Amino acid sequence: MPKLYSGAEIVFKCLEDQNVSHIFGYPGGAVLPIYDELKNFNSVKHILVRHEQGAGHAAEGYARSTGKPGVLLVTSGPGATNAVTALTDAYMDSVPLVCITGQVPTHLIGTDAFQECDTTGITRPCTKHNWLVKDVNDLAEVMHKAFEVATTGRPGPVLVDIPKDIQFQKAKYKSYKNKKKFNGKSHDNYSQKNIDELINLIRKAKKPIFYTGGGVINSGTKASELLRELVYATGFPITSTLQGLGCFPADDNQFLGMLGMHGTYEANNAMYSCDLMINVGARFDDRITGKIDEFSPKSKKVHIDIDPSSINKNVKVDLAIVGDIKSVLTSTLKTFKKSKNNFSKSNKHQISNWWEQIQKWRSKRSLDYIGSEETIKPQYAIERLYELTKDKDTYITTEVGQHQMWAAQHYKFNKPNRWMTSGGLGTMGYGLPAAVGVQIAHPKKLVIDIAGEASVLMTMQEMSTAVQYNLPIKIFILNNEYMGMVRQWQELLHDKNYSESYTAALPDFVKMAEAYGCVGIRAKTPEELDDKIIEMLNTDRPVIFDCLVDKQENCFPMIPSGKPHNQMLLGPKDQKEKKITGKGRTLV
Amino acid sequence: MANSKSAYSSAGKKQKLDTHIIVVWVDNEAGVLARVVGLFSGRGYNIESLAVAEVDQKQNISRITIVTTGTPQVVDQIKLQLKKLVPVHKVADFKREDKNVIFKEMALFKFVANNGKLNKAFEACKNFNPVILDKTNKSNVIQITALRREIDSMSKNLKKFGLVSVSRTGAVAMTRGSEIFK
Numbered sequence: 001m002p003k004l005y006s007g008a009e010i011v012f013k014c015l016e017d018q019n020v021s022h023i024f025g026y027p028g029g030a031v032l033p034i035y036d037e038l039k040n041f042n043s044v045k046h047i048l049v050r051h052e053q054g055a056g057h058a059a060e061g062y063a064r065s066t067g068k069p070g071v072l073l074v075t076s077g078p079g080a081t082n083a084v085t086a087l088t089d090a091y092m093d094s095v096p097l098v099c100i101t102g103q104v105p106t107h108l109i110g111t112d113a114f115q116e117c118d119t120t121g122i123t124r125p126c127t128k129h130n131w132l133v134k135d136v137n138d139l140a141e142v143m144h145k146a147f148e149v150a151t152t153g154r155p156g157p158v159l160v161d162i163p164k165d166i167q168f169q170k171a172k173y174k175s176y177k178n179k180k181k182f183n184g185k186s187h188d189n190y191s192q193k194n195i196d197e198l199i200n201l202i203r204k205a206k207k208p209i210f211y212t213g214g215g216v217i218n219s220g221t222k223a224s225e226l227l228r229e230l231v232y233a234t235g236f237p238i239t240s241t242l243q244g245l246g247c248f249p250a251d252d253n254q255f256l257g258m259l260g261m262h263g264t265y266e267a268n269n270a271m272y273s274c275d276l277m278i279n280v281g282a283r284f285d286d287r288i289t290g291k292i293d294e295f296s297p298k299s300k301k302v303h304i305d306i307d308p309s310s311i312n313k314n315v316k317v318d319l320a321i322v323g324d325i326k327s328v329l330t331s332t333l334k335t336f337k338k339s340k341n342n343f344s345k346s347n348k349h350q351i352s353n354w355w356e357q358i359q360k361w362r363s364k365r366s367l368d369y370i371g372s373e374e375t376i377k378p379q380y381a382i383e384r385l386y387e388l389t390k391d392k393d394t395y396i397t398t399e400v401g402q403h404q405m406w407a408a409q410h411y412k413f414n415k416p417n418r419w420m421t422s423g424g425l426g427t428m429g430y431g432l433p434a435a436v437g438v439q440i441a442h443p444k445k446l447v448i449d450i451a452g453e454a455s456v457l458m459t460m461q462e463m464s465t466a467v468q469y470n471l472p473i474k475i476f477i478l479n480n481e482y483m484g485m486v487r488q489w490q491e492l493l494h495d496k497n498y499s500e501s502y503t504a505a506l507p508d509f510v511k512m513a514e515a516y517g518c519v520g521i522r523a524k525t526p527e528e529l530d531d532k533i534i535e536m537l538n539t540d541r542p543v544i545f546d547c548l549v550d551k552q553e554n555c556f557p558m559i560p561s562g563k564p565h566n567q568m569l570l571g572p573k574d575q576k577e578k579k580i581t582g583k584g585r586t587l588v
Numbered sequence: 589m590a591n592s593k594s595a596y597s598s599a600g601k602k603q604k605l606d607t608h609i610i611v612v613w614v615d616n617e618a619g620v621l622a623r624v625v626g627l628f629s630g631r632g633y634n635i636e637s638l639a640v641a642e643v644d645q646k647q648n649i650s651r652i653t654i655v656t657t658g659t660p661q662v663v664d665q666i667k668l669q670l671k672k673l674v675p676v677h678k679v680a681d682f683k684r685e686d687k688n689v690i691f692k693e694m695a696l697f698k699f700v701a702n703n704g705k706l707n708k709a710f711e712a713c714k715n716f717n718p719v720i721l722d723k724t725n726k727s728n729v730i731q732i733t734a735l736r737r738e739i740d741s742m743s744k745n746l747k748k749f750g751l752v753s754v755s756r757t758g759a760v761a762m763t764r765g766s767e768i769f770k
Contacts, residue, residue, distance in 0.1 A: 125626060134618075
């Protein structure tokens with residue numbers, strides 16, 4: 001007679017089999033049987049957060065910095081609803097998460113019991129799939145399938161809802177069998193003919209560009225290596241979305257910087273004027289394309305993506321290659337090398353005019369800003385932070401807003417999985433708990449949350465988690481007392497009516513740090529900034545760094561409103577000439 | 589210009605809408621219909637009619653037939669998004685004009701009238717396989733099977749014969765000939 005295990009034990013046996021070493025969670029009535037078993041499974045360490053949203057973002061940070069799925073464990077009702085923001089965030093940014101929720105006992109489901117909610121109903125649109133387990137004999141299979149769904153294809157969050165009585169009931173444990181094919185859904189769906197077509201387009205291109213995104217990073221570190229190899233072999237320029245930063249070295253000459261609404265002048269103009277666009281793992285997001293009718297009007301477009309529904313969703317493409325980036329790039333490089341040995345040389349000659357044009361755009365120096373000796377310019381703060389941390393293997397998370405865009409523009413990433421930011425959903429409050437998750441995964445590494453003072457207050461309570469587990473995360477707040485991006489839009493589009501975007505009562509962040517039991521540092525002038533940053537880096541404890549920056553600074557360049565890529569708004573000097581008016585306002 | 593200060597782009601050019609019949613084979617499990625229907629409502633797609641029932645009791649497979657309208661791009665998206673759902677096995681898509689596909693809807697009509705009108709009502713239905721399911725001396729219930737637009741016009745035209753109540757199903761579809769959709 002095989003041994004019988006309780007549902008709660010089965011949960012942990014599955015986590016063990018899936019090599020889960022950390023889970024982020026918060027206990028409550030409907031998950032107590034699972035929490036009761038925690039002591040018997042030493043290989044799974046539980047990180048107690050202060051709010052379930054924090055558990056979700058921490059699991060996201062963990063997942064994005066390691067490539068492994070993040071796991072969170074929360075209770076029914078409010079526990080589940082608090083996790084919804086993080087699940088939606090993970091769904092938008094394709095982060096593999098497994099969320100385990102407790103549920104009221106099966107006989108009480110549907111009776112409006114205490115802390116009951118329709119968890120699978122609420123999370124259906126923000127997960128890849130979810131399960132309500134009504135029979136303990138299904139539990140092991142569902143748990144393993146949950147990991148499979150979360151991590152295969154385009155990754156994303158899944159949820160397993162386990163009623164309390166199921167956690168007590170006993171069943172046999174079925175261990176994990178790696179199935180070859182998942183539900184008949186294969187992911188690589190391209191042929192050699194597609195690759196040959198791509199090579200042919202590459203050969204003919206005179207004004208090509210690589211446009212790469214988070215899919216490269218999701219495909220694993222090998223995919224980034226292959227991408228670099230292909231970009232060097234072709235000599236083509238490359239730009240990246242917010243989520244793709246790090247898959248190609250930012251300090252390389254072939255890299256044009258980030259594209260999109262706050263992308264560089266050269267990247268956006270190159271996207272507009274190119275004759276061949278090779279999209280590798282990006283999804284033509286509306287922050288990238290600007291006005292869709294005038295998006296890159298003269299180019300042949302190639303789209304490499306693992307998700308068939310991403311193809312032709314926003315932009316019609318000429319060649320679609322559906323498959324895992326790693327596998328597609330491997331085939332492409334193989335064919336590329338076979339087809340012509342000295343091809344890359346001749347091709348480089350063919351695109352030399354294109355590079356000249358790009359250099360002209362580059363000479364606009366669109367990321368420049370007007371420096372100051374009295375106040376700290378936010379861009380300057382990021383630049384100094386980068387200069388003082390670039391020799392370390394640094395992991396950066398961010399909140400959402402101006403600071404996020406400045407970080408993307410001025411912090412240079414050279415490796416994948418070092419940059420964790422909420423792009424699709426744009427969740428303020430993401431960065432601090434994400435930093436907690438990253439630091440859990442990489443205890444010896446430097447982890448910095450580049451934050452805004454408004455965002456960071458949304459999940460500030462997780463500092464308490466960082467202190468509890470001795471996680472030396474650095475919260476680098478660019479404090480301008482405004483919701484900066486809101487203020488910027490109000491200035492540019494709403495006649496400087498700064499409606500509710502100023503926070504009239506902010507906490508003293510240094511005292512707050514002390515209250516949490518960590519270290520508070522404040523920098524007020526450009527002169528003292530370096531010393532203060534070094535002080536932060538030398539502190540082996542969690543730090544809240546309150547960097548008082550220019551309150552009026554805006555984030556440029558910017559694609560204004562209803563305009564295509566080639567009509568960007570540059571910094572303060574350029575602005576007077578191109579005022580945003582009337583119809584143009586719609587897009588920003 | 590009420591929306592002129594939006595953070596998003598304004599809508600592009602309007603494209604032509606086509607009517608499509610989408611057939612989805614799914615695992616008959618709890619919540620599967622909600623997943624399919626939720627996908628439509630969540631992404632702003634239309635459902636004109638819906639018919640669903642289990643067709644394979646052994647493997648618990650249900651067949652969902654959805655009539656929808658959309659631009660070619662939207663219809664493509666619907667198919668691709670449906671295929672991503674875990675319990676979905678396969679998705680077929682037919683244009684309404686497709687001659688190789690049979691579409692049928694069933695309707696039940698209740699008439700309350702004198703015998704003369706009831707007879708005329710039955711007569712009017714005769715092209716659509718009418719079956720009298722119930723009959724009293726002042727009422728009857730007639731079942732017909734027909735195309736959507738035929739039932740639409742019938743339910744309008746039969747008012748004069750005492751039509752008081754209409755109940756109808758969504759369309760179901762099947763390909764002609766010996767071929768089946770794989």
